[in-house]
Amino acid sequence: MKRKLIFFTVFLILGINLLSFRNEKKTTDNQSATTLAGKKEWAIVIHGGAGGMTRENTTPEIDKEYRASLLVALSAGKKILADGGSALDAVEQTIRTMEDNPLFNAGKGAVFTHEGKNELDAAIMDGSNLAAGSVACVTDIKNPITAARRVMTNSPHVMLSGAGASQFAKEQGLEIVPPSYFYTEKQFNALQEMLKKEKNGTVGCCALDKNGNLAAGTSTGGMTNKRYNRIGDSPIIGAGTYANNSTCAVSGTGHGEYFIRWTVAHDISALMEYKGLTLREASELVVNDKLVKAGGSGGVICVDKAGNVSMPFNSSGMFRGFATSDGKEGIFIYKDEVVR
Ligand code: ASP
Numbered sequence: 606m607k608r609k610l611i612f613f614t615v616f617l618i619l620g621i622n623l624l625s626f627r628n629e630k631k632t633t634d635n636q637s638a639t640t641l642a643g644k645k646e647w648a649i650v651i652h653g654g655a656g657g658m659t660r661e662n663t664t665p666e667i668d669k670e671y672r673a674s675l676l677v678a679l680s681a682g683k684k685i686l687a688d689g690g691s692a693l694d695a696v697e698q699t700i701r702t703m704e705d706n707p708l709f710n711a712g713k714g715a716v717f718t719h720e721g722k723n724e725l726d727a728a729i730m731d732g733s734n735l736a737a738g739s740v741a742c743v744t745d746i747k748n749p750i751t752a753a754r755r756v757m758t759n760s761p762h763v764m765l766s767g768a769g770a771s772q773f774a775k776e777q778g779l780e781i782v783p784p785s786y787f788y789t790e791k792q793f794n795a796l797q798e799m800l801k802k803e804k805n806g807t808v809g810c811c812a813l814d815k816n817g818n819l820a821a822g823t824s825t826g827g828m829t830n831k832r833y834n835r836i837g838d839s840p841i842i843g844a845g846t847y848a849n850n851s852t853c854a855v856s857g858t859g860h861g862e863y864f865i866r867w868t869v870a871h872d873i874s875a876l877m878e879y880k881g882l883t884l885r886e887a888s889e890l891v892v893n894d895k896l897v898k899a900g901g902s903g904g905v906i907c908v909d910k911a912g913n914v915s916m917p918f919n920s921s922g923m924f925r926g927f928a929t930s931d932g933k934e935g936i937f938i939y940k941d942e943v944v945r
Pocket of ligand 1: 654655806807825826827828836837838839845857858859860861862
């Protein structure tokens with residue numbers, strides 16, 4: 606009887622242990638299921654500038670042209686990520702397609718300074734190690750985003766500007782073009798129009814790759830009618846561009862002077878890091894509350910380490926698009942278009 610009791614007790618203890626182990630295992634699985642809920646293998650988000658576009662003031666042709674160009678850019682980055690390429694490669698290549706497209710205010714389509722010249726800014730950041738590179742006020746580098754990446758990887762600096770940046774790009778064997786390459790009639794005419802009123806536009810890309818690395822990049826001609834040698838937020842790390850694997854990757858577009866003083870891109874990351882906000886909460890707070898109260902118009906695109914994407918803006922429109930490994934994808938321009 607006594608032996609039976611001991612047997613029974615041992616059996617009971619073993620059973621309880623086994624059960625609790627199973628429970629523990631289950632909790633762990635559940636926990637990771639919650640944290641990783643909706644975790645995407647890769648994600649990409651792009652913008653082609655925020656501004657005053659509405660359904661009413663945009664012709665069907667312009668609408669179609671922008672959507673097609675955004676799709677070309679998105680597809681370039683998407684392919685790199687789906688094939689297992691790095692977030693940095695996806696960001697650089699996606700932005701290059703937009704720099705080569707005269708439709709966007711970056712590279713070939715850059716806007717004009719007050720004096721009728723083109724001065725370009727760009728930045729790129731690697732969220733895995735906080736390495737960053739940028740160029741500002743460059744006049745003859747065909748793809749400033751690639752120059753920015755070379756500053757990051759092949760120089761001891763973060764930011765190079767003007768003639769020094771050009772000299773560096775030449776040494777790096779990058780394609781140099783005569784400043785007249787950036788002349789487009791559309792933007793020159795826009796300058797004439799803008800001499801009456803201000804206008805902006807820019808391109809950016811953020812990506813999460815299969816290795817869990819985040820990257821962000823932004824490239825721009827700046828703001829039409831800007832003073833010569835004016836530098837905007839795009840090439841300033843933490844203002845228009847920021848990436849950190851522990852939080853998110855951000856690229857901004859809008860009135861740079863506000864993005865610089867409100868350190869917009871880093872603010873979104875900091876709200877996630879220090880206050881535990883989600884990507885959506887942090888980006889909405891900065892763009893649709895803090896910036897609005899400050900009077901700064903524009904928007905951001907961002908992606909977090911789980912592949913969640915957010916694209917808030919406080920202007921009437923923002924050229925934007927995203928794609929994620931779970932098959933979700935979309936291109937948008939106006940405010941009333943929502944992500945499903
Ligand atoms: N943020 C850019 C700048 O201020 C312009 C833009 O995004 O439209 O240079």
